[in-house]
Each structure stands twice: as C-alpha cells, then as structure tokens.
Amino acid sequence: MxxxxxxxxxxxxxxxxxxxxxxxxxxxxxxxxxxxxxxxxxxxxxxxxxxxxxxxxxxxxxxxxxxxxxxxxxxxxxxxxxxxxxxxxxxxxxxxxxxxxxxxxxxxxxxxxxxxxxxxxPDGSMLASASWDTTVRLWPLAGGLARVLEGHRTNVNALAFLADATLVSAGYDATVIFWPSQAGAPPVRAIMPTPLNALARASGDRLLVAGADGQLRLLDRTCDE
The missing domain is CATH 2.130.10.10 (YVTN repeat-like/Quinoprotein amine dehydrogenase)
Incomplete structure (x- = not known):
C-alpha cells in the first residue's frame, strides 16, 4: 500500500x-x-x-x-x-x-x-497511529486492545512500515524509532539533527525523513550511523 x-x-x-x-x-x-x-x-x-x-x-x-x-x-x-x-x-x-x-x-x-x-x-491486520500525546498505538483491525508504544519525548508526527513489518516513527524530538514487531523487544533509535515532520519508506530498509531544517535525508537501518 x-x-x-x-x-x-x-x-x-x-x-x-x-x-x-x-x-x-x-x-x-x-x-x-x-x-x-x-x-x-x-x-x-x-x-x-x-x-x-x-x-x-x-x-x-x-x-x-x-x-x-x-x-x-x-x-x-x-x-x-x-x-x-x-x-x-x-x-x-x-x-x-x-x-x-x-x-x-x-x-x-x-x-x-x-x-x-x-x-x-503490510498484512493489513493492524492500523498504526502517531499522536501529539507522544505515543504510537497499534490497533488490531479485527478488534482487541491497542498496543501502546512509548519512547518519544514530544509530538510524534509520522509513521512508516518496513517490508518486514517493523514500524518506524518520527517525532519532533528529532528521533526516529524502529519498533520491533515482537512485544517486549527493545526499540532502536536514530537521532537526527533536526525535529522531524515526515517519514516515508524508500526501499528495503531505507527511509526518507524530513523536518524543520528543510532538508530530506536518507536513513538506512542497516548502516551503523
């Protein structure tokens, strides 16, 4: 999609x-x-x-x-x-x-x-939402309780799923968070030099992020940056 x-x-x-x-x-x-x-x-x-x-x-x-x-x-x-x-x-x-x-x-x-x-x-079973209340939520569309993901310090502005169903969020705290699909596994964080407003998957494990400084950045999950 x-x-x-x-x-x-x-x-x-x-x-x-x-x-x-x-x-x-x-x-x-x-x-x-x-x-x-x-x-x-x-x-x-x-x-x-x-x-x-x-x-x-x-x-x-x-x-x-x-x-x-x-x-x-x-x-x-x-x-x-x-x-x-x-x-x-x-x-x-x-x-x-x-x-x-x-x-x-x-x-x-x-x-x-x-x-x-x-x-x-990717499988159409879950809807993710990003909020200015600093949380991300994963809603099962078939019904049931949402999974609440906490890790951002300020507004969460954008979301994207990678091909392996890893959810990624970007916030105004200049942080990109990779949330593992397994509950309880620790998230992985990437700190950007600017507050973030937009996020999109490019291909594979690569993401495009954009924010307050007017620049578009390519972020690769496999790179150790």
Missing part, C-alpha cells in the same frame, strides 16, 4: 480534471490535510480542516460519501482492506468507515492529543 501523502496542505477548492461527463469534484470548505488512495486506484479519501472526510470516485469524479464525525480538523486518513477507510482528527479519535455508510463502523479511542498520521501494516 502506498503511503498517504498526509503532510500536504492543499487548496480548499480543488477541481477534477475534465471527465467524459464534464464532472467536477465538490471542494472542501477548508484546507485539505490528508489524502489516501485505495489499493484498486479507483477511490480516494481526503480529510480537511472543515472537519469532513470525503470519499471520492476517481472514475466519475463524484463524492461518494461526505463523512462527519470528528470534533475539529481531520488530520490523517488511510485506505484499509475491503473498501474501508480510516480517519483521524485533532480530537484524538480514529473512525473506521465502510464505503456507503454514513456512520463509523468502528471508533478507536485512547489518544489524548491530535493524531498526526495513520499507517496500515
């Missing part, structure tokens, strides 16, 4: 390219904070400062669902298996949506600060 481009702030009124029917996408009422494309490439979810999550058809250019749940801006969205999407907000809550339904199929609560990023595990 491709990582959602959750760090972009897009124009509030965005229009689709002309389609065969001349359709245009109906714009959000505020800046768009997050976007995630479904694995089939036919549907996309957007989250906005206007508190709405919109599910769009990329084939027709129409909004399939306009979803209201969060108290405040929607800060992250993620495409999930079986036509579902997740949205997260400044209210610290995560909603799981089934396309065509106006109410959340599931609500995940536990964070005490805004959720900055969402990431689906």
């Amino acid at each position: 491709h990582k959602s481009l959750a760090i972009a702030l897009l124009a509030a009124d965005f229009l689709a390219c002309a389609t065969a029917h001349g359709a245009e996408l109906r714009g959000h009422g505020g800046p768009v904070r997050a976007i995630s494309v479904a694995p089939d490439g036919k549907t996309v979810a957007t989250g906005s400062f206007d508190t709405r999550t919109i599910i769009w058809s990329l084939e027709t250019g129409e909004a399939r669902d306009v979803l209201l749940f969060h108290e405040g801006e929607v800060t992250a969205v993620a495409a999930l298996p079986n036509g579902r999407f997740a949205s997260a907000g400044a209210d610290g809550r995560i909603a799981i949506w089934q396309t065509g339904r106006g109410e959340p199929a599931q609500i995940l609560e536990g964070h005490t600060g805004p959720v900055a990023d969402l990431e689906l595990s």
Whole structure:
C-alpha cells in the first residue's frame, strides 16, 4: 500500500480534471490535510480542516460519501482492506468507515492529543497511529486492545512500515524509532539533527525523513550511523 501523502496542505477548492461527463469534484470548505488512495486506484479519501472526510470516485469524479464525525480538523486518513477507510482528527479519535455508510463502523479511542498520521501494516491486520500525546498505538483491525508504544519525548508526527513489518516513527524530538514487531523487544533509535515532520519508506530498509531544517535525508537501518 502506498503511503498517504498526509503532510500536504492543499487548496480548499480543488477541481477534477475534465471527465467524459464534464464532472467536477465538490471542494472542501477548508484546507485539505490528508489524502489516501485505495489499493484498486479507483477511490480516494481526503480529510480537511472543515472537519469532513470525503470519499471520492476517481472514475466519475463524484463524492461518494461526505463523512462527519470528528470534533475539529481531520488530520490523517488511510485506505484499509475491503473498501474501508480510516480517519483521524485533532480530537484524538480514529473512525473506521465502510464505503456507503454514513456512520463509523468502528471508533478507536485512547489518544489524548491530535493524531498526526495513520499507517496500515503490510498484512493489513493492524492500523498504526502517531499522536501529539507522544505515543504510537497499534490497533488490531479485527478488534482487541491497542498496543501502546512509548519512547518519544514530544509530538510524534509520522509513521512508516518496513517490508518486514517493523514500524518506524518520527517525532519532533528529532528521533526516529524502529519498533520491533515482537512485544517486549527493545526499540532502536536514530537521532537526527533536526525535529522531524515526515517519514516515508524508500526501499528495503531505507527511509526518507524530513523536518524543520528543510532538508530530506536518507536513513538506512542497516548502516551503523
């Protein structure tokens, strides 16, 4: 699954390219904070400062669902298996949506600060969330208690999964943390020279990290730096 481009702030009124029917996408009422494309490439979810999550058809250019749940801006969205999407907000809550339904199929609560990023595990069974409450949480989508990962000192801003299912988080404390998939195993930390805002897997064990100093850095887990 491709990582959602959750760090972009897009124009509030965005229009689709002309389609065969001349359709245009109906714009959000505020800046768009997050976007995630479904694995089939036919549907996309957007989250906005206007508190709405919109599910769009990329084939027709129409909004399939306009979803209201969060108290405040929607800060992250993620495409999930079986036509579902997740949205997260400044209210610290995560909603799981089934396309065509106006109410959340599931609500995940536990964070005490805004959720900055969402990431689906490679096998599609777990949803990871990063929050400004300094924690990362791993939610089993089949149900059950979340695994709470504590190690950052300030806001956790971004997440990525490596191919072997290792979860990686980046925070404003300038730290990248590699969380092992086995509970109880110690995490591995890499200290960067700047507070971090964004993270993406490049290939294999390599990651791209970016932060407050405006630079993009390539981080390789196999290097002893």
